[in-house]
Amino acid sequence: MSAILETRNLGRNLPGDPPIVLVRDVNVTIEPGAFTTIVGPSGCGKSSLLYLLGLIDRPTTGELLVEGREVSQLSGDERARIRLARFGFVFQFHFLLPEFSALENVMLPIQRLGRLPIAQAREQALGLLAGVGLEDKHGKTPDRLSGGERQRVAIARALANDPILILGDEPTGNLDSHNSARVVETLHALAHEQGRAVACVTHDPGIAEASDVQIEMLDGRVENVIDRRPAKPQGLLGREPSAD
Numbered sequence: 749m750s751a752i753l754e755t756r757n758l759g760r761n762l763p764g765d766p767p768i769v770l771v772r773d774v775n776v777t778i779e780p781g782a783f784t785t786i787v788g789p790s791g792c793g794k795s796s797l798l799y800l801l802g803l804i805d806r807p808t809t810g811e812l813l814v815e816g817r818e819v820s821q822l823s824g825d826e827r828a829r830i831r832l833a834r835f836g837f838v839f840q841f842h843f844l845l846p847e848f849s850a851l852e853n854v855m856l857p858i859q860r861l862g863r864l865p866i867a868q869a870r871e872q873a874l875g876l877l878a879g880v881g882l883e884d885k886h887g888k889t890p891d892r893l894s895g896g897e898r899q900r901v902a903i904a905r906a907l908a909n910d911p912i913l914i915l916g917d918e919p920t921g922n923l924d925s926h927n928s929a930r931v932v933e934t935l936h937a938l939a940h941e942q943g944r945a946v947a948c949v950t951h952d953p954g955i956a957e958a959s960d961v962q963i964e965m966l967d968g969r970v971e972n973v974i975d976r977r978p979a980k981p982q983g984l985l986g987r988e989p990s991a992d
């Protein structure tokens with residue numbers, strides 16, 4: 749399956765003498781249908797890499813291809829257009845608007861992005877909330893939801909533009925184990941049932957071990973990639989079996 753993101757010797761330095769290296773020589777691919785985690789010790793560059801992958805930050809070296817197209821040299825406006833059209837983000841803090849219900853929080857970006865009439869945006873938002881198991885909680889404001897429910901509303905909101913790629917920076921960082929499990933289940937479903945690419949930074953070894961692809965970082969570099977997906981079927985080798 750073709751990659752949604754591909755990096756070639758991607759790097760990010762901050763100016764200084766010597767420069768501060770956040771990320772160096774990263775070569776990874778992020779593919780649809782897979783739940784990918786980015787792991788490593790604190791300060792090793794996980795979030796910096798995620799921000800590069802999400803076109804939030806711009807690399808200083810190397811290339812980043814989105815669906816085969818090199819994007820690092822594009823203008824800020826063009827990069828923002830790709831981000832808005834193709835990516836969804838979930839952060840450690842949900843950033844829901846406190847005075848709005850779950851439904852309204854999900855409707856807002858749908859209306860803004862699709863310029864849809866209210867009735868249609870409502871329908872779509874209800875569908876997204878049902879997709880994360882919150883159809884019966886749509887009228888509640890964030891303060892009346894659990895941490896995990898708030899985070900699942902944030903995931904539903906991140907799906908407003910029907911993204912091919914969902915990027916998470918510690919999306920379960922603030923949650924207890926029960927709520928964390930529900931959020932992870934939801935993220936797995938986005939990859940495995942809906943065929944999206946999901947890539948998350950996590951400190952949680954259990955989440956990493958259950959991921960399809962685990963990118964392990966150290967000192968700004970990718971040290972190792974564990975790919976747990978079943979091997980792709982190979983073409984038939986040798987001759988067809990004979991009839992006799």
Ligand SMILES: Nc1ncnc2c1ncn2[C@@H]1O[C@H](COP(=O)(O)OP(=O)(O)OP(=O)(O)O)[C@@H](O)[C@H]1O
Pocket residue numbers: 762768769770788789790791792793794795796797
């Ligand atoms: N704007 C900045 N100026 C200076 N140093 C920075 C800046 N941004 C990040 N760093 C440093 O770059 C390194 C990588 O940071 P980053 O946040 O990507 O690491 P991380 O692996 O996500 O860490 P954590 O797990 O603690 O969130 C850290 O040492 C951090 O202190």
